[in-house]
Amino acid sequence: MPTLIDFRRRIRSVKNTQQITRAMKFIAAARLRKAQEGVIAARPYAREILRVLRSAVARMEDPATHPLLERRPEQRILVVLLTGDRGLAGPFNANVIRYGLTFLREHSSLDIKVMAIGRKGRDVLRKRNYKFAGEYLNVSLSVEFKHAKEIGARIIELYSTQEVDAVYVIYNEFKSVLVQRLVAEKLLPIDPAVLGQPDPDHPEAAKPQADQAEAQKNPPALVDYIYEQPPQELFKALVLRYVDTEIFRILLESSAAEHGARMAAMDSATNNAADLIDELTLEMNKIRQAGITRELIEIVSGAASAIG
């Protein structure tokens, strides 16, 4: 039979835990807000880069010959798994890792290299002896463009030296605080539809669907630019920057998703702690009541026997 002291102790310990989870929730909320602002702030840049790139591609003689647009049969692929560095984010890491492992199994007939961004994914892939092409830790806490640049440079190096024929990124896309969507996105070769070019695999479906409405609003003005640098060189620099920008967006999305997941997890942990405290308090009061009742009975029966 637990005594009152035991209950008091347990309640105190649950309260302490609750304070920690509440603090973590607020921290996650603050970081989430920052990450969300980052996602929104990165959009104008990404949009403009893409627009300039598109208009440069439209004026190229044969864009498909560029090494980063060239399509090769996919025999060797690079899979980039984007996870968090820390736990306590609900199912965030477990989900993306499971999704990633399924993806890797489905493509196990190919020659696979992996790249891990985030400690959680790194650890899992290490344990399973995948061939590593790079790992980047502690990126998700505060995403900066220079991280994206560094990762982008490595990916482009692998792709342009023909060590891999395609690059896939597996990550959590930020839908809302409670909803993340798992995606496996093909980063390279760049989808011709994105650049407003006909897709060699589906020539009839040449138009990019998502941007169609927007494209109709501002039709890409075909301007004959003066190129300060040779067009090929400029185009190459633009493509590299576009890849960096894409990676930057993905990092931001995943970071926002992680903070969102952590906030939700810590919120429910705080609520659970509150429920537990209520239950324990109720239990404790019952025991205290039982003690008082017992003492009363003893007094009353003692008094009765004294009178009698």
Next chain:
Amino acid sequence: MPPQIQLEVVTPARRVLSAQVDSVELPGKDGYLGILPGHAPLITELGIGMLSYVQSGQTHYMTVIEGFAEVLSERVIVLAEVSERAEEIDPARAKESAKRAQERLSKSGSTELDWQRAEVSLQRALTRQAVAGKASGYQS
């Protein structure tokens, strides 16, 4: 000819500037470019340097670190990796990082890559210093 240019400076982190200006000078990769309203369409890569623009008779300065610029007859879009307005720069910090970069450059035995990095950071720091100096000092 359009009377003014809409100047937009955007980085991955934020929109730094959006203003109607009379003229712009861009730090192109192969040298500075002066842009007036009605310029022919142009695309250029940018180096590390100082961007200046004239707005109602006053010249304003900002740093631009690597990127691209698209020039149209009434619009200039600068896609920089990093960009700061003069008043945002801490001169003391810029001076400090210039010193550090200089030390790294003078250190012997560093690899080619280290040297390149140090050179770039020195260039950045010097540009920052120059731009910060323009903010607090004279108007040209």
